[in-house]
Amino acid sequence: MKIFAADIGGTSIKMCVTDENGNIVFFNEVETESKKGGPSIIQKLEDIISKYPDIDAIGISTAGQVNSEEGYIIYANDNLPNYTGTRIKDLLESKFNVPVKVENDVNAAALGEKFYGTGKEYRDFLFLTFGTGIGGAIVIDSKLHRGVTGIAGEFGHMNLYPNGIHCGCGKRGCYEQYGSTTALLREVKKIYPNCTNGRHLFEMIQGGDKRLFELLDTWTNEVALGIASLIHIFNPPCVILGGGVMEQDMSIKLVSEKVQQHIMDSYSDVKILKSQFGNKAGLYGAISLHKFS
Ligand SMILES: [Zn+2]
Incomplete structure (x- = not known):
């Protein structure tokens, strides 16, 4: 066909x-x-x-x-x-x-990863993309879980901080206000107003900028907090992360370490993996x- x-x-x-x-x-x-x-x-x-x-x-x-x-x-x-x-x-x-x-x-x-990429070997997994916001998809028994009206998986709007930062959805304290790439760059710009994309950020971190590494470290902790809650709910064998910033092995490694700190020991076999196909x-x-x- x-x-x-x-x-x-x-x-x-x-x-x-x-x-x-x-x-x-x-x-x-x-x-x-x-x-x-x-x-x-x-x-x-x-x-x-x-x-x-x-x-x-x-x-x-x-x-x-x-x-x-x-x-x-x-x-x-x-x-x-x-x-x-x-x-x-x-x-x-x-x-x-x-x-x-x-x-x-x-x-x-998520389906692309399921049938051709990182998710090939898994019947169940969660998929998150990090960019302007945070997108999510749930794969169970090799199928998307859609919810009653087809819009399940809005992970970016989990409430992490009651009374926190205002979100585009009209609520406050949503996960994506803390864990999206936009949230990371918002903090980076406080130090380097001209740094407007992830590629530039990682160049500076690899060049040895300690303050930026600390910002990345703090940000990956926010990312991991959301993922930890999802792991407790879904008990998946793996969580696949996409979006430009997650193409960096350093991001995956930091998120993975922090997820382990935030989940109960009985969930510790879960793997945090990188999307194979990116965008x-x-x-x-x-x-x-x-x-x-
Ligand atoms: Zn929201």
Whole structure:
């Protein structure tokens, strides 16, 4: 089955086409131009898919809360204006006459890891991505656990600190206000106002900056606090971490050490592992929607 897959994010849309065996034969990335809104994103997708008339199926991974049964966007925040309510499945199926499946990007990334990457050997695991916020997905018996309305796994909004920092969700003290990459960089900027990304930060840490290492150390403790609670709830064999900052072995090692400090001894076999595909995991997940279901 030749599959067209896309991963729609706030900044870019990654796309690929597979051969009959599901191997990627073409990859492309274009800017989302998200400010132009949902209809423009769909138009962009349609223009590109039109160049591949012989595909058999379309798999979409996308930012936002997704009703995966009906393939539409339940809710997308202001990063993707006029995207809420977009009926991606209906629109693409009527235009291209092939089956279309749609999944939330974090869930898709978890499926990508499950079928092609770090999660291959595990029936159960938790998946977290660290970036602007913290995304989460729950895999049980090799399937996503979706919850009653399909939006389970909002780990970023676990309440860690009652009366803590205000969160974009309208509540206070959410995990992602302390454990996201944004939270880490917020602290880093207090020392180095010009340090705006993780790559720059790790260059300075590897160059021997002790204050920045301490900030990273403190931050990984916040990350580990959230993961420890999740381990106590789900008792998974492993937790897979994605997002740019987690591509650094140093981050995984620090988080892993701190998780061990925060969990009960009876859970200590749990492994903290790095995502294999990084920011391409969602694309692999979008392919898997047709290959493994
Ligand atoms: Zn929140």
